[in-house]
Amino acid sequence: MKQLSKYLFGFVIIVVVACNMQHPSDSTISKNNFSLSDFGRQEYEKIHIAPISVEKKLIIDGKEEAVSMVFDSVSWKKELGILFKNDLNNPAWQEKITVTKGQTSAGNTLETYRMNDDKIALKSVAVEKDSLNHVIVLNIKTGRKNLLSQTEQEYTYEPKRGYSMKSFQRALFMSNHEIYVTANFINKK
Secondary structure (H helix, E strand, O other), X not given: OHHHHHHHHHHHHHHHHHHHOOOOOOOOOOOOOOOHHHHHHHHHHHHHHOOOEEEEEEEEOOEEEEEEEEOOHHHHHHHOHHXXXXXXXXXXXXXXXXXXXXXXOOOOEXXXXXXXXXXXXXXXXXXXXXXXXXXEEEEEEEEEEOOOEEEEEEEEEEOOOEEEEEEEEEEOOOOOEEEEEEEEEOOOO
């Protein structure tokens, strides 16, 4: 019985100490990196105020198709989806991001975030901003690689002009696939 009470006492001490340890909360984690999801929400809200027509061109494995369309809210969530899937302020990624800041030849600010972990699909994010701190160009690169396949994607978004997406897939024992999409905003100011 004495041994049981020793173990029980030891267990209680461990539980009390563990419960009193301070764990980082969301408020203590650095959120200094560019927020893709906040930017995506802002763009989504702008689109709802003034619906945008889009001229979209798809090239799939060399075959071209062009269409003009106006997206509904669900379609815009899909079109801007890459912005909501990747969070540069993810606490687990903080030690895995290298940030460089500089200027372009046009005098704009350029922030580049590169991932230092091959296990993370997000590879890099480059954000070009003007003197008023407005995003001019956003470039996101993702990729996955394993023994059987390799996928690479590059997404470029220009708030005043449109966006493009290049995707390349290579799979063992299968033909390679390339997709290139451009979407130009027709009536966006």
